[in-house]
Amino acid sequence: RLNTSQFPEGFLWGGATAANQLEGAYNEGGKGLNLADVLPGGKVRMNIIKETGFNFEIDKELYTYPNHDGIDHYHRYKEDIALFAEMGFKTYRMSIAWSRIFPNGDETEPNEEGLAFYDRVFDELHKYGIEPVVTISHYEMPLSLIKKYGGWRSREVIPMFVKYAETLFKRYKGKVNYWMTFNEINSAVFHPIMSLGFSPDNEESKLQETFQGLHHQFVASSLATKACHEIIPSSQIGCMILYAPVYSGDCNPNNILNALKEEQVFNYICGDVHVRGEYPAFTKRFFKENDIKLDIREGDLDIIKEHTVDYIALSYYMSRTEVKDEGDGDYTAGNFFTGMRNPFLKASDWGWEIDPVGLRISLNQLYDRYQVPLFVVENGLGAYDTIEEDGSINDDYRIDYLREHIRAIGEAIEDGVEVMGYTAWGCIDLVSASTGEMSKRYGFIYVDKHDDGSGTLERKKKKSFYWYQNVIATNGNQL
Numbered sequence: 066r067l068n069t070s071q072f073p074e075g076f077l078w079g080g081a082t083a084a085n086q087l088e089g090a091y092n093e094g095g096k097g098l099n100l101a102d103v104l105p106g107g108k109v110r111m112n113i114i115k116e117t118g119f120n121f122e123i124d125k126e127l128y129t130y131p132n133h134d135g136i137d138h139y140h141r142y143k144e145d146i147a148l149f150a151e152m153g154f155k156t157y158r159m160s161i162a163w164s165r166i167f168p169n170g171d172e173t174e175p176n177e178e179g180l181a182f183y184d185r186v187f188d189e190l191h192k193y194g195i196e197p198v199v200t201i202s203h204y205e206m207p208l209s210l211i212k213k214y215g216g217w218r219s220r221e222v223i224p225m226f227v228k229y230a231e232t233l234f235k236r237y238k239g240k241v242n243y244w245m246t247f248n249e250i251n252s253a254v255f256h257p258i259m260s261l262g263f264s265p266d267n268e269e270s271k272l273q274e275t276f277q278g279l280h281h282q283f284v285a286s287s288l289a290t291k292a293c294h295e296i297i298p299s300s301q302i303g304c305m306i307l308y309a310p311v312y313s314g315d316c317n318p319n320n321i322l323n324a325l326k327e328e329q330v331f332n333y334i335c336g337d338v339h340v341r342g343e344y345p346a347f348t349k350r351f352f353k354e355n356d357i358k359l360d361i362r363e364g365d366l367d368i369i370k371e372h373t374v375d376y377i378a379l380s381y382y383m384s385r386t387e388v389k390d391e392g393d394g395d396y397t398a399g400n401f402f403t404g405m406r407n408p409f410l411k412a413s414d415w416g417w418e419i420d421p422v423g424l425r426i427s428l429n430q431l432y433d434r435y436q437v438p439l440f441v442v443e444n445g446l447g448a449y450d451t452i453e454e455d456g457s458i459n460d461d462y463r464i465d466y467l468r469e470h471i472r473a474i475g476e477a478i479e480d481g482v483e484v485m486g487y488t489a490w491g492c493i494d495l496v497s498a499s500t501g502e503m504s505k506r507y508g509f510i511y512v513d514k515h516d517d518g519s520g521t522l523e524r525k526k527k528k529s530f531y532w533y534q535n536v537i538a539t540n541g542n543q544l
């Protein structure tokens with residue numbers, strides 16, 4: 066069947082993480098508090114993410130905060146990177162915690178200790194020939210910007226983000242060539258808290274507030290793209306989108322139209338602005354019908370038009386099935402959104418539906434629309450792992466999941482889609498973004514750390530570690 070040798074030479078195989086989910090050391094090295102530091106662990110986190118009126122305070126009497134210590138990568142990065150190298154990683158996608166560099170977000174000078182930490186990380190990666198891919202902002206806005214300015218609600222944070230990005234480009238020029246601006250920028254459409262750093266005033270004003278915040282991020286992202294191209298001419302910078310194809314639950318044309326509209330708003334507005342440099346035509350009607358009146362200042366649209374991205378990075382975990390006739394029953398869980406249960410798909414322990422074909426569909430849809438290289442920077446299975454008596458961790462379920470998704474990428478490449486690379490999410494176990502749990506594990510590397518905070522932090526190789534090592538060694542020929 067599939068000729069997996071279609072994975073091109075130089076395909077960027079690797080893994081992905083985010084600072085707030087693995088570093089720990091939340092108050093070390095001069096770091097300021099950030100958004101992730103105030104989100105508690107456990108399933109309660111998801112309710113907070115959905116809430117309007119969250120107060121952004123730490124409450125240790127009520128909650129636990131597993132990401133305050135994470136998996137202590139801040140102190141153990143050398144050991145972790147050595148394991149990535151052993152798997153043969155060509156690349157490693159990671160994020161920089163903005164509040165390690167500008168603890169409050171609005172200082173005039175960056176925090177040297179924070180900059181030096183990432184210097185050490187990049188040097189360690191290069192020691193093994195691993196190419197870093199850096200997310201500038203991954204759900205970890207400095208808390209003080211949230212409290213003082215209301216996060217991305219305010220235009221005033223645009224220059225602060227641009228200054229932060231420029232600081233990174235100047236410092237890491239020569240060490241980092243691949244960048245992306247905002248992680249899953251479109252996730253805000255469902256839940257603004259994580260990426261925009263504010264909780265909307267109420268349900269009625271949510272869309273207005275969200276799209277205004279997104280507009281500020283679009284301008285900031287374009288200005289960062291401009292700076293990146295100027296400061297590091299050899300660099301490539303992308304946007305990052307949470308992609309989920311939307312299926313209609315039946316062939317009623319009205320439901321198909323609805324699925325199309327969902328897809329336009331969720332999947333395409335952010336991509337169109339970043340790649341085509343303009344708001345798509347359908348936004349005119351969408352904004353009008355939802356009473357969204359954007360404050361777009363003079364020059365904003367020119368900036369967006371002139372500084373478009375080089376590639377699209379996407380996360381892919383699942384598809385979404387929609388039927389808009391009420392009373393359509395069974396809904397399933399998902400990261401940031403729910404959908405109707407799709408009878409053709411199985412789901413993970415967390416209810417996320419598993420749909421490798423959806424990844425092939427996504428890559429085709431994105432490439433048909435944009436014709437720019439695509440980079441799958443997140444994909445993986447959150448699952449409970451068990452350690453056997455002999456110490457082994459036989460995560461065949463994870464291998465099956467990854468195999469089918471990588472196969473789907475191979476098929477998309479054969480379809481003619483240009484894919485730059487694949488970085489499996491949570492290549493080492495880390496704290497979940499949506500539930501703040503440790504027990505939702507994605508890694509090839511097990512970390513002895515548990516939801517209640519206990520554990521030795523010892524790292525262990527799972528069966529999938531050796532499997533992925535071979536996938537990389539054979540450039541995807543042996544899955």
Ligand code: BG6
Pocket residue numbers: 083086248249307380400443447490496497498499500505
């Ligand atoms: C993506 C995020 O939404 O999904 C990651 O970019 C996150 O930060 C990943 O960890 C998996 O989600 P979760 O909730 O299982 O950690």
